[in-house]
Amino acid sequence: MERSCLVVLIVSLALGFLSVQAAAGHISFSGPDNGRTVTVVPGDSLSVSLFENPTTGYHWEVETSEGIALTGSTFLPSRSGLIGAGGTHTWYFVVRGGGQQTISAIYRRPWMPPTGDEERYTLFLMSREINAGDFPGRVTPHPFPFKKPVIPPVFPRNNAFMFLLGTFLLSR
Numbered sequence: 733m734e735r736s737c738l739v740v741l742i743v744s745l746a747l748g749f750l751s752v753q754a755a756a757g758h759i760s761f762s763g764p765d766n767g768r769t770v771t772v773v774p775g776d777s778l779s780v781s782l783f784e785n786p787t788t789g790y791h792w793e794v795e796t797s798e799g800i801a802l803t804g805s806t807f808l809p810s811r812s813g814l815i816g817a818g819g820t821h822t823w824y825f826v827v828r829g830g831g832q833q834t835i836s837a838i839y840r841r842p843w844m845p846p847t848g849d850e851e852r853y854t855l856f857l858m859s860r861e862i863n864a865g866d867f868p869g870r871v872t873p874h875p876f877p878f879k880k881p882v883i884p885p886v887f888p889r890n891n892a893f894m895f896l897l898g899t900f901l902l903s904r
Contacts, residue, residue, distance in 0.1 A: 785818030799829025
């Protein structure tokens with residue numbers, strides 16, 4: 733009996749720990765995600781990776797809404813070894829605010845005036861606040877315009893709930 737109670741306690745604590753760890757995650761996007769709408773939560777880290785060839789003068793000019801913070805970027809050259817070959821530029825972001833957010837970019841030469849024919853990239857993000865007792869929601873696509881996100885139940889995010897569940901199971 734004591735052993736089964738100990739197992740239940742350990743499992744309850746593990747589930748509580750997992751629910752806390754699920755609060756903020758990392759989500760990666762690339763070219764095929766252009767125009768996609770996803771649900772995120774404050775604290776999520778995002779990365780966007782796009783092909784870029786800076787040797788031709790072209791680069792991505794990235795802009796974000798107020799609730800998204802750019803934290804860094806990297807450029808990984810092509811493995812082809814060819815001079816002038818492009819590579820992959822990756823930008824890193826953190827979701828800081830709630831509501832409708834965007835990450836947008838335009839691929840152009842900065843010294844040339846925009847023509848309207850430039851390649852564009854946009855991510856639409858619906859950032860929702862997490863409250864005690866919520867269930868974690870991970871990248872739930874939904875059509876634009878923004879609609880109420882569907883949050884799949886996984887684990888309760890309230891550690892008090894997990895404590896009470898463990899206490900209840902141990903008292904039996």
